[in-house]
Amino acid sequence: MASTVIGAGITIEGEIATDEDIVIAGTVRGKLSAKESVTIEHGATVEADVTGGSLVVGGALTGNVTAQERVDLQSGARVIGNVKAARVTIADGAQFKGSVDMDV
Amino acid sequence: MAQTRTTASGARDGAEARIGSAARVRGRIQGDGNLVIEGHVEGNVTLRGDLTIAEGATVTSEAVAAHAVVIAGSLEGNVAATGPVRLAASARVRGDLQGSAVVLEDGARFSGKLDSEFDLPPELGGASQGEARGRASDAKSARR
Numbered sequence: 001m002a003s004t005v006i007g008a009g010i011t012i013e014g015e016i017a018t019d020e021d022i023v024i025a026g027t028v029r030g031k032l033s034a035k036e037s038v039t040i041e042h043g044a045t046v047e048a049d050v051t052g053g054s055l056v057v058g059g060a061l062t063g064n065v066t067a068q069e070r071v072d073l074q075s076g077a078r079v080i081g082n083v084k085a086a087r088v089t090i091a092d093g094a095q096f097k098g099s100v101d102m103d104v
Numbered sequence: 105m106a107q108t109r110t111t112a113s114g115a116r117d118g119a120e121a122r123i124g125s126a127a128r129v130r131g132r133i134q135g136d137g138n139l140v141i142e143g144h145v146e147g148n149v150t151l152r153g154d155l156t157i158a159e160g161a162t163v164t165s166e167a168v169a170a171h172a173v174v175i176a177g178s179l180e181g182n183v184a185a186t187g188p189v190r191l192a193a194s195a196r197v198r199g200d201l202q203g204s205a206v207v208l209e210d211g212a213r214f215s216g217k218l219d220s221e222f223d224l225p226p227e228l229g230g231a232s233q234g235e236a237r238g239r240a241s242d243a244k245s246a247r248r
Contacts, residue, residue, distance in 0.1 A: 002124070003122070003124030003125070003126060003127070003142075004122060004123050004124035004126075004127040004143070005120060005121055005122045006121060006123075007120035007121030007135065007137045007138075007139075008120070008137070009121070009135040009136035009137035009152075009153070010121045010133065010134070010135035010136075010137060010139060011132075011133070011134050011135055012129060012131055012132070012133050013131045013132045014129060014130045014131010014132055014133075014147055015128075015129065015130040015131055016127065016128070016129045016131075017127065017128045017129075018124060018126050018127035018128065018143070019126035019127075020124055020126040020127070022124075022127065025120075026121070026135065030131055
């Protein structure tokens with residue numbers, strides 16, 4: 001169970017920062033940063049720049065992403081933005097528009 | 105004791121939306137569901153469900169609107185609840201409270217105005233006003 005959960009009915013406009021992990025099933029507009037994992041669930045809408053330890057996207061994300069470890073775009077994800085992480089996976093069925101920077 | 109039960113179920117259901125103790129939110133939060141705040145929030149909160157401000161949480165807000173509200177942490181701002189408002193013993197609140205009922209537990213620290221909807225006894229001449237407000241609050245809960 002994540003320490004911070006933004007439920008499906010919740011909208012946050014502004015800035016969210018946490019030292020732990022976060023799961024988003026609702027809507028976030030603004031800026032999002034977590035020290036640990038960030039999970040954007042299927043059905044969630046995020047319009048924000050995201051930084052985290054690792055990121056899993058199953059929903060819609062518009063914004064630039066920087067992860068310390070990895071970014072996984074799952075089937076059904078819809079991502080517009082640039083992704084920067086050492087390890088990136090894009091599953092079959094994920095929509096992605098932007099650039100990937102693995103720092104090679 | 106009805107308020108206590110509301111509280112407990114609110115906290116359970118609110119597990120779906122929770123701002124953890126290490127989290128900090130600056131901005132506007134709105135939603136249909138319940139929310140538990142354990143961390144730090146600066147900004148207005150508008151919910152159709154229940155709001156719990158847990159012990160250790162700090163909320164700074166111009167306006168907090170929700171159904172039932174339970175405060176065990178610290179809140180600076182006004183609360184407009186369609187349901188009951190309960191300040192637990194650990195609560196520290198500066199602001200005005202409005203709700204269908206307001207409960208201050210022993211130990212809660214509060215400074216502000218209280219506005220609770222209830223029927224004044226007829227000898228105080230508040231019956232008609234009390235009824236009108238009662239109906240207004242029924243209409244709100246019917247919409248939910």
